Amino acid sequence: MASRPKLSGLQKQVLGLYRGFLRAARSKGPEERQRIESIVSAEFHQNSKNIDRKNFLQIEYLLRRGKKQLDQLKSPDTVGLSSFTFSQQ
Amino acid sequence: MATQRLSSAPFVSVGLPKKGFPSLRSSRLRICAAKAETVDKVCEIVRKQLALSSETSLTPSSAFADLGADSLDTVEIVMGLEEAFDITVEEENSQNITTIQEAADLIDKLVDKKAPAA
Numbered sequence: 001m002a003s004r005p006k007l008s009g010l011q012k013q014v015l016g017l018y019r020g021f022l023r024a025a026r027s028k029g030p031e032e033r034q035r036i037e038s039i040v041s042a043e044f045h046q047n048s049k050n051i052d053r054k055n056f057l058q059i060e061y062l063l064r065r066g067k068k069q070l071d072q073l074k075s076p077d078t079v080g081l082s083s084f085t086f087s088q089q
Numbered sequence: 090m091a092t093q094r095l096s097s098a099p100f101v102s103v104g105l106p107k108k109g110f111p112s113l114r115s116s117r118l119r120i121c122a123a124k125a126e127t128v129d130k131v132c133e134i135v136r137k138q139l140a141l142s143s144e145t146s147l148t149p150s151s152a153f154a155d156l157g158a159d160s161l162d163t164v165e166i167v168m169g170l171e172e173a174f175d176i177t178v179e180e181e182n183s184q185n186i187t188t189i190q191e192a193a194d195l196i197d198k199l200v201d202k203k204a205p206a207a
Contacts, residue, residue, distance in 0.1 A: 007160065007184060011160065012180075012184070015160055015161070015164050015184075016180060018161060018164050019164050019167075019168065019180070019183075022164070022165070022168045023168075026172075041161075041165070044161050045161060048159065048161060
């Protein structure tokens, strides 16, 4: 039990958001769901690696953005999710 | 002596018919932990979710963190378990799950809670 360090409020929010995305993905078609899950999972894992844990400003920004995206995804009219990446010079 | 006999025959209590002796069963549940099949199913899901090779040994006391899972992976595991067992794990509870045993115990509790309501 004690092996896990207590999560900070911000960490809980991030995990809650992630959970929300995975829940929302369940309501979509099986193929889209797979796609959504892989995009969301990649995004969260990437950000967890690349962003300094003390960079609260950026984390809070991403949280707000994520919440808005989740609201959009939750709508039954939204059927899918896609992402694209810039190639950085 | 008595404790030795108990520990040498754990299956006797676990294998009791599910609906036969409700009072006896609930009192037993607290003593011996989650059912073996639950633990097995949890192991299977964890293995799939973390993409562990079949050589990796999973025991009930395996901690997710020791298997290389971060907190995001743990969320994924819990979501996978929710779906497999058709339960809903509250957010506060899901953060207390760190080992397979803890997950299996919680699942059995939730499944039991759901059964009479259904």
